[in-house]
Amino acid sequence: MVEPPMAEKDTATMKPVGTTDPVGITVVVPSYNQGRFIDETLRSLLDQDYPNLEILVMDGGSTDDTVERLRAYGDRIQWVSEKDDGQTDAIAKGFARATKPWITWLNSDDVQCDRALWRVAETVAADPAVEVVVGGAHYMDADGSNPRPYPTIDVGPGADVRREVFEKGYMAQPSIFFRRDLYERVGGLDRALNFCMDYDLWARFAASGARFGKVDADISGNRWYETTKTAGQTLDLYAEILATQHRIFGAVSPYFVQAVSDHLYGRFHSKFYGDRGHLFFRWLYFKALWTVINARAPWYCVKGLFCQTIAKSGPIAGDRMTFKDWRDGFKAFLRHGREVRP
Incomplete structure (x- = not known):
């Protein structure tokens, strides 16, 4: 069983004693002019001391101080700063560069918490056949205050995940990790979508019969404020979701x-x-x-x-x-x- 980083470690390898190697995870961080948040986002990953982690920051050519901040991390992260066709395009390009078997993305104003990467590794170690891991999450204000629960559908034992995704659908994107081969098998992200590219992907996972696993913990914080994309263009978001449900579920x-x-x-x-x-x-x-x-x-x-x-x-x-x-x-x-x- 994979243990958290605070477990006793072999001083030669710095791995937790008596454990298997934790599963490899690539986290893509799409970013554009988020210099005020990017350090907290990256630290939330790096401070977990997870030994099999690849961080790919896909910056859309920021004009603020984002690039300067990225340079300060040296070889602890990989990053690209160039013009892209929006968030979905940036994430898809990041996944195309990923080298680890498990992938996710973490928006540059969100954070992971409570040993998120280790909890995912523990879930995979407990059920090696799992293809999607879903954890809990919370919303928070721009300054990280006022945490409140983010509702999450039931993906536990016996749950009809396809039905749950259709009937409710709500899952916290930064708390969802999935196998790279599953992502490729269902066709990857739909770059035509600007708002519900995550829900569209979860729906295709569920429709394909993918095996879901659950983390019983709050493992991410999602900032919600007036200038966030989904907060400011709600009807556009709903339009994409309705079209997605029609396409996948009829x-x-x-x-x-x-x-x-x-x-x-x-x-x-x-x-x-x-x-x-x-x-x-x-x-x-x-x-x-x-x-x-x-x-x-x-x-x-x-x-x-x-x-x-x-x-x-x-x-x-x-x-x-x-x-x-x-x-x-x-x-x-x-x-x-x-x-x-x-």
């Missing part, structure tokens, strides 16, 4: 239909009309969008119109809207209509 799950319908409700309804009767109106948005989005899967669409409803506190499992909620919301809608009628 339909769109209730979770993602509600994610989009709630977003549209917030932008086009509650912002101008308030939240009175919000459950009823969110339900209407959901049913309308369900019909439009899933029209290409007629039986699934009709079944969902009768059987699917919204989660009251957001697109999460459980907390489903009941008939009483619908009735109370409809009554609030009627009361509001009488109040505003001239």
Whole structure:
């Protein structure tokens, strides 16, 4: 079994005594003008003292102090700074250079934590047939404060991972590691995608029948702030996810239909009309969008119109809207209509 770096070490080899060699891991770090974060990202990898690690920084030709910071690491990392076609292209080019059997990417404003690399190695040692390792994670603010849980689907023993990826899909990208040969077998990253290239890859992993393993620990921190790409272009992100679900699964799950319908409700309804009767109106948005989005899967669409409803506190499992909620919301809608009628 692979042990953490704090275990007793053979002074000649600096390997933990009585252990096998930890699996080789390549971490690609896509970067562009992230000088204020890049050191913390790289230190979160290097400070783990993992002996079989390859770090490839794929910088898109930064104009800030990123390159100067990269030079300071000497031969502890490999890096390239040149113009690319965006984040997905940078990651794909990094994976093409990878020499280790396991790979992942870590965005240049995110971090790994809690011995992430060692925990992955322990999971692989416990189940050598595993092809994808999924760990827990947390969100945090730009300064690293205010940590809050990042929800993760069930990939444990007995879990239907394909269904989990379709119905929910949420996994923290920096906490996911996978075999390079699996990545190549499913066709690699889709460079046409700018936002959900990760979800598209996880969905293809699941659809291919890949074997998933689980790390029961929070092993990455994901910064979330106004200028992050996904925070600033939510509808573009959703558009790619819906197209991905159609392409791989032939339909769109209730979770993602509600994610989009709630977003549209917030932008086009509650912002101008308030939240009175919000459950009823969110339900209407959901049913309308369900019909439009899933029209290409007629039986699934009709079944969902009768059987699917919204989660009251957001697109999460459980907390489903009941008939009483619908009735109370409809009554609030009627009361509001009488109040505003001239």
